[in-house]
Amino acid sequence: MPSSVPAKPPSTPRRTPAPAPNGRRAQDRDILRLAIPAFFALVAEPLFVLVDSAIVGRLGTPQLAGLGVAGAMLTTLVNLCVFLAYATTAAVARLLGAGDVRAAIRQGMDGVWLAALLGVLLLGVGVLGAPWIVAAFGASDTAAPHAQTYLRIGSLGIPAMLIVLAATGILRGLQDTRTPLVVAVLGFGANLVLNVVFVYGLHWGIAGSAWGTVIAQNAMAFAYLATVVRGARRQGASLRPDLPGIRASASAGAPLFVRTVSLRAILIAATVAATHMGDTSIATHQVAWQIWTFLAFAMDALAIAAQAIVGRALGAGDAAGARTATRRMLVWGVWTGVLFAVVVIAARPLYIPLFTSDSAVRHLLAGTLIAVAVLQPLAGAVFVLDGVLIGAGDGRYLALTMPIVLAGFCAVLGTVLALGGGLIALWWWAIGTFMLIRVVLLGLRAYGDAWLVTGGRRRS
16 A cells, blocks of 8 residues: 555634635536536436336336335445445545545555455345345235346346446546546446336346346446556556455445445335335335435535545645535535425426326325425435535544434334324435434534544544
C-alpha cells in the first residue's frame, strides 16, 4: 500500500459565513456536474427491476408475487455490499483531494478484488439456499416456485453487480459520474431487449426475465473493469490483489455494512409482513417498493455528489467548504423530494396500469402511493445527509445509530400488525417512522463538528 497522507484534526467552527452568490453558483455547478450524470445512471439501476416487474406482471399475479420475494432477496444480497461503492468513493475522493491519484486508484482496486471474493460467496448462498430463503419469506404455494426460479438464476449476476459497485466507487471518487451513466444506460437497454425476447419471444416465462438481467449485469461489469484497468495503467497503479489492502478495504467498509444490514432488515421485515397479508398485498408492495427504490436511487444522485464533494474537500483540508456544500445540497434534496411527490400522485393513472391488470392490486397500489409521495421531501433530506457523512468517512456513527432506527421501525410495524393494519398502514406508520428517526439522527450529527476530519486518510 502507498504511504499514508497525514490526517489533520478537525478545526472548523460550527457556523461558517453564507457563500457569496458567485460561490453559491459555483457550488451548484459542482453539484450538478456530478449529480446529473449520477441521476441518470442511478435511475437505470432500479429500472432493471421495474422492467422485470412490468414484464413479469403480465404473466400473472403469482409470477409478480414470486418476483417480489426473489427480487427483495437479490437486492438484499447485493446491497449488503453497497459499502464497496460508498466506502471506495469516500476514500478515493479524499486521496484525490490530497493530490495522490495513484494511491486513490490502488485503494479502489483493493475494493474490486474484495467485491469478486464476496460475489462468489453470495452466489453460492443464492443458488443453494433458494428453497429455504423463499420459505422464510412465507411465499404462497402459487408464488414460491416462481420465486425459487428467479432467485437461482438471478444469483448468477451477483459477482458482476458487486464488481460494478466497487468500480463505480472508484470512478465517483475520481469525480467521474459520466462513465457510470453510459454503462448504466447501455445495460438497461440490453436488459429491456433481452427480457422481451426471452419472456415473450422464446416464452421462457419468469426464467427468461432472470436470464436477461444476468446477461446485462455481466456485460456491465466487463465494461467497468475495462475502464478502471485503463486508468490504473495510466497512473502506474498495480492491478494485483494485495491481501493487506483487501483486508483494509473490508475493515473500512465494516461500519457501512452494519448500517446496510439494518436498512435491509427493514426492507425484509416490511416484505415479510406484506407477504403474510396475501398475494395482492405482496404484489402491490413489490411495485410500490420498486417505485420508492426508483425515486431513492434518483435522489441518491445528490448523495453521491455529497460523497465525492465532501470527501474531496476534507482531503484537501477544506472543512468550511464541506459544511457550506452540505447546506446547499440539503436544499436541493428537499426540493427534489417535493417535485417527486407531485409527480408520483399526479401520474398514478398513467403508470399503475403498466404494472398489473389485477383490479385489486391497482386499487391498493393507488392508495399506497400516496404515502410514498408524502414521504419524498423527508427522504430527500435523509439521502443528502447520509451521503455527507459517508463522504466524510463517518461510518462509525452511522453504524451506531442504524440499530436505533431498526428498533423504532420494528416497534411501529409490530403495532400496525397487532392492530390489524394493512399495507397502507404499514407504509404510513412503519416506513414513515423509519424515515423520521433517520432524519433526526443524521441532522443532529451534521449540525455538529465531529464528522469534519480533514486529511488524505481519516484516522478517527
